[in-house]
Amino acid sequence: MIDYGVKAGQPNWYLAFQLTGSVFPRCFMVVFPLALLAVGLKLLHQHEVFGKGKEDFVAGFYFLLDGNPWSGFSGFVTFVIVFRLSAAYSTYWAAYTTTNGFLGDWSGAAASAVAFCRGTGASDAEVEAFLQKVIRLFSMLSACALQELSPRKSHQVWGLLTLNSGGIDKTSLATLDGSGQRVDLCYHWIQQLIVDSQRSGLISAPSPMVSGMLGELSSGMSKFGDAKKYEYIQAEASSSSQGILGIYLSANLDGYLKVMASGFCKENQVE
Template identity: 35%
Template sequence: MVLSFSRLKTRVSLSALFHLNGSVFPFATKVALPCAGVAFLLKYGELHGWPILCDFLSQTEMDSTVYNAFSTLLGILVVFRTGQAYNRFWDGSTLTHQMRGDWFDAASSIISFTRTSKADAKKLWEFRQIVVRLFSMLHALSLAELEDDDDEDDDRWAYRLRVIDGTGIDVGSLKALKKAECKVELVFHWIQSIVVSSIDCGIMSAPSPILTRAYSELASGMVKFHDCLKIARIAVPFPYSQATLMLLVMHWLLTPFVMSLGTQTATVSCILTFVTVFILWSLHSIAIELENPFGADANDLDVHDMQHDMNNRLLLLLDPISAQLPSLSGQHVQDHEYLLSMERERVMPAFDTLWRNLATEVEQGADIKRGRRSLTQLKRGSFMAKKSSSQVSLTDYQKRVQEALSSPENNKKPQWQFFMGRILSSGWMTVPC
């Protein structure tokens, strides 16, 4: 999770300078301190007339112009690599958000295309339920696939991402998914196959040209996923990284001698050496941190928050409130000129005005907000995925499922009739007699 300075106040932003989790300062300090110590000793020995050191420095001649040209070349290389790493990080963030948007668009389209279906209500309910679960699994598996492949397949922490009612899928499919090498592609194929099968069953009632939109969005999300794989799997070319590291080491060795020859006191030599080395190695460390935005490091993308957002949006598709179509209240203004006049005079009501005038509280949007990271988490700069204790055990989850299934309200009718009754009462669809 990236530390969001834009969400913090000024005092918090300044205090963030002293937080070490996810910072490159500790590593750069470890590299710069020995170099600064050597520069201090060289200048101190020269000023106090150490014989061996004075003889060595008297034989050492180095033109400052050569060192400045070398430092400039090294700075250009390090800055260029840091820029490339930032572009990779930003592209990874953009592609994952676009992937999530494409797949939610595809899920929304698939469920919307069943609105005018004349199929059995139970089949419609089961179709919508399995589509939402498969899209949740597809998104979670894609984020797990993007993780660094240093760990074994079963040890990837991204497999701890929550999916919508994973136990609702049959055991045979879950076993096949666990054994599959290409898990994302398998779930992707399942979704397409289920949609094709639903056409023959009459569940998907939209014309074929309209159904193409869902397939297009589904495929577009898959393209974004493979673009993310390119960033996760293809590292920066090794010769470029090797050359940059070699120049950094040479700069680390030369800087103490140059600073001791060009300064008057040991303290100034130490400070200038530390600052010069610290800046270059900090930029180098930043490039390493940003080259791959997928993983469990402090500066990687918060995939837990991404999966949480995706699950919330998918569950919204099953909510009868989202299925209820808007209609005019009977107190609407029909005169276009009058509406245009009110807009020009800036007297149109805002959402806060509308919600304050409602007789009842708004059930969606105003009261139910996506969970934001706390201020403490923002200060820490990491969500500590590997030490997360928020994972619910399968036993506790199954107990809650059994309690929900055994509740008196649900025992009155089968589950599909219970949910379809809510949907029908909301006016989403009309099942023919």
């Protein structure tokens, strides 16, 4: 998760230049050297380093006098920027929807676990102990899932806040802390707790309703798996988009290649 909130004493425009979640620092590293190269070429062209006219122009730099390659390249860059922004916008909302989807499923499953304890024949102390434990496990499940999706190293090391995880025994916490599959471990703990509570009579709901709650819990895990692909897998352009991009690239570079070829022919006196 990326924190886009403005901190105290910082102006709003500071968010555009922060290192986390902003494209400007990385774009600057790419664009700034190219801008310096463009300025250098322009200065050399103004000082007639490459020649005064088309006849005595240095081979390879003849295209500086022709505007067709530049207009074609500008159109190509515009197309790529619009395409990539559209793909990034779609990916962002897909990831946002999927993340809220598994959190919503787990929240619904936790609410069902609490509701199923009403009308049970167990003592108040047993019900209270079950509720305290299951809510903490759901909190740890959500925190571990968001921690795994977070790009921040501080979240990976220190984790996220939970609802008083100290209420869980130290052995279980040590096992969770040393596990490489924390989300799956919390998921199995919750499943086992629900099944054991139903068998002991602590949960008074019928079996089909409990199965529905476990299905909701499983649905959240499935959506969590979908959310992980947005974190670990780079989105690739579809085949149709690649075809359109290739056609557009070929059409716009055609003018540039013709100019370069004409310069080569003039230099080598080829008709």
